[in-house]
Amino acid sequence: MKAFVELRSVSKGFDSASGRVNVLEDVNLEVAEGEFVAIVGYSGSGKTTLMSLLAGLIEPDSGSVEVAGKPVLGPGPDRGVVFQNYSLLPWLTVFENIHLAVDQVFARETPAAKRARTERYVELVNLTAARDRKPSQLSGGMRQRVAVARALAMDPAVLLLDEPLGALDALTRGSLQTEIERIWQADRKTVVMITNDVDEAVLLADRIIPLSAGPRATLGPAISVAIERPRDRKALNHHPDFKHVRSRVIEYLLGSSAKRRESRGQAPLSVAPASVQPDALEEGT
Amino acid sequence: MSKIASARWSKALFLPLLGISFVVGAWALTSSTWAPALPSPLQTWQVSKPYILEPFEKRGELDQGILRFTWYSLIRVAKGYSLAILIGTPLGLLLGVSKWFTSSFDPIIQILRPVSPLAWLPLGLVIFQKPEPAGIFTIAMCSMWPTVLNTALGVRSIPQDYLNVARVLQLSRRKTLFRVLLPAALPYMFTGFRLSLGIAWLVIVAAEMLTGAPGVGGFLWQEYNALIYEHIILCIITIGVVGFALDRVMGLIERRFKTG
Numbered sequence: 001m002k003a004f005v006e007l008r009s010v011s012k013g014f015d016s017a018s019g020r021v022n023v024l025e026d027v028n029l030e031v032a033e034g035e036f037v038a039i040v041g042y043s044g045s046g047k048t049t050l051m052s053l054l055a056g057l058i059e060p061d062s063g064s065v066e067v068a069g070k071p072v073l074g075p076g077p078d079r080g081v082v083f084q085n086y087s088l089l090p091w092l093t094v095f096e097n098i099h100l101a102v103d104q105v106f107a108r109e110t111p112a113a114k115r116a117r118t119e120r121y122v123e124l125v126n127l128t129a130a131r132d133r134k135p136s137q138l139s140g141g142m143r144q145r146v147a148v149a150r151a152l153a154m155d156p157a158v159l160l161l162d163e164p165l166g167a168l169d170a171l172t173r174g175s176l177q178t179e180i181e182r183i184w185q186a187d188r189k190t191v192v193m194i195t196n197d198v199d200e201a202v203l204l205a206d207r208i209i210p211l212s213a214g215p216r217a218t219l220g221p222a223i224s225v226a227i228e229r230p231r232d233r234k235a236l237n238h239h240p241d242f243k244h245v246r247s248r249v250i251e252y253l254l255g256s257s258a259k260r261r262e263s264r265g266q267a268p269l270s271v272a273p274a275s276v277q278p279d280a281l282e283e284g285t
Numbered sequence: 286m287s288k289i290a291s292a293r294w295s296k297a298l299f300l301p302l303l304g305i306s307f308v309v310g311a312w313a314l315t316s317s318t319w320a321p322a323l324p325s326p327l328q329t330w331q332v333s334k335p336y337i338l339e340p341f342e343k344r345g346e347l348d349q350g351i352l353r354f355t356w357y358s359l360i361r362v363a364k365g366y367s368l369a370i371l372i373g374t375p376l377g378l379l380l381g382v383s384k385w386f387t388s389s390f391d392p393i394i395q396i397l398r399p400v401s402p403l404a405w406l407p408l409g410l411v412i413f414q415k416p417e418p419a420g421i422f423t424i425a426m427c428s429m430w431p432t433v434l435n436t437a438l439g440v441r442s443i444p445q446d447y448l449n450v451a452r453v454l455q456l457s458r459r460k461t462l463f464r465v466l467l468p469a470a471l472p473y474m475f476t477g478f479r480l481s482l483g484i485a486w487l488v489i490v491a492a493e494m495l496t497g498a499p500g501v502g503g504f505l506w507q508e509y510n511a512l513i514y515e516h517i518i519l520c521i522i523t524i525g526v527v528g529f530a531l532d533r534v535m536g537l538i539e540r541r542f543k544t545g
Contacts, residue, residue, distance in 0.1 A: 081449075105454070
């Protein structure tokens with residue numbers, strides 16, 4: 001397998017009151033072309049830092065980041081990012097937000113071609129009816145779809161999703177998960193998704209890589225999800241692989257959290273692994 | 286009339302009128318007791334009547350209807366204020382984007398900011414040798430600062446997310462400025478513009494007083510020297526009403542440009 005996205009022993013720290021703290025330490029990651037990888041971890045474990053490294057918004061202290069065989073030296077449209085809080089420009093309409101990206105990436109196309117291309121992506125995420133609305137007039141799920149459309153419209157080599165559905169209610173989340181899978185099935189882009197929802201990772205990803213609790217977070221062993229696609233959310237709950245993958249991810253995450261607690265002199269949490277969402281735990285740390 | 290409607294009426298009309306009558310009452314009382322030189326409200330109305338009822342009449346260089354004077358003042362303010370915006374906005378943008386620029390120029394701005402118009406005007410006269418440009422210079426120097434500081438604040442308060450979008454898309458500097466920085470900072474900038482306009486109008490009296498230019502402020506000072514004190518009050522009321530109206534208009538424009 002030739003890695004399309006590759007992180008080699010990447011570390012990144014930030015200065016804090018008690019000296020420099022490494023958020024990520026010795027992170028190694030290989031993603032094949034066309035693969036959908038989900039990185040699952042606690043909030044505050046450095047997920048967004050990892051995403052910013054891949055996007056090129058920040059540089060690693062040590063180690064290297066490569067995409068398509070070339071080192072990442074800065075942000076660029078070859079890596080489409082869907083930010084955690086959508087990052088739509090509030091003074092532009094749905095159409096204009098997407099067009100801004102198209103206009104930049106396909107600068108050489110004629111204006112008509114650019115408009116047609118934008119229109120296509122508005123349609124892809126089912127927002128044609130809302131194309132002239134501003135983000136403030138859209139629901140959270142609709143804003144998220146605009147952000148996805150904007151990232152896809154750049155026709156990036158890699159799509160980076162930073163907790164794309166984190167701010168949505170459970171029902172909207174479910175329907176958008178289905179939509180993301182549909183879009184991914186259609187053009188099989190390489191995707192790195194960061195999430196704190198194990199179920200979401202199992203539903204969407206080919207491989208799940210847990211990120212241990214921070215600081216000094218690192219990636220754990222990858223867990224393959226060999227469930228056939230398209231995956232049906234309802235059927236998935238009874239799939240033996242689903243339960244297996246899910247409990248392995250959660251066990252790793254709880255284990256890393258317990259180690260953290262012990263090293264801090266706190267008692268390990270005694271909860272049944274499969275019944276606990278990592279997020280709920282994080283509240284107590 | 287329902288209870289709610291009458292409550293609204295009393296809030297919108299009755300209570301403000303109550304406040305105004307209170308002040309007019311205090312004024313009448315003052316002029317009839319311990320400050321006999323102060324014209325009474327009635328006297329003020331009678332002496333000012335020709336200036337109000339024929340607001341655009343021109344009887345002589347310094348004897349014109351009150352709205353005509355107001356118009357001269359507004360033109361002067363518009364010139365000084367435009368200059369303030371033209372200089373203040375780019376200055377604010379530079380302060381907002383460049384730490385180097387902020388470190389270099391913020392101290393001097395903080396020192397120049399509290400200087401009174403009465404101090405700038407003589408300097409303007411020295412520089413320009415003529416009263417008209419000196420007045421405009423004074424208005425610009427005094428009213429520029431809210432625009433400068435609010436524009437800088439607006440640029441500094443742009444969420445990192447928007448800048449990340451510009452970076453991921455690799456927008457050019459020009460495009461980043463016009464598509465991201467300016468629209469994001471616009472609400473702050475308009476707050477600055479509104480405050481600047483308020484100050485520009487505040488300064489007009491001082492500028493006209495010292496230069497003797499025809500306008501509300503010049504008229505006020507001349508009538509003081511001519512011992513027609515009723516007109517001083519007429520000018521004060523006019524300046525207040527016009528200032529209030531300008532602020533309201535800017536407030537409406539500001540609301541239109543609010544992005545959210």
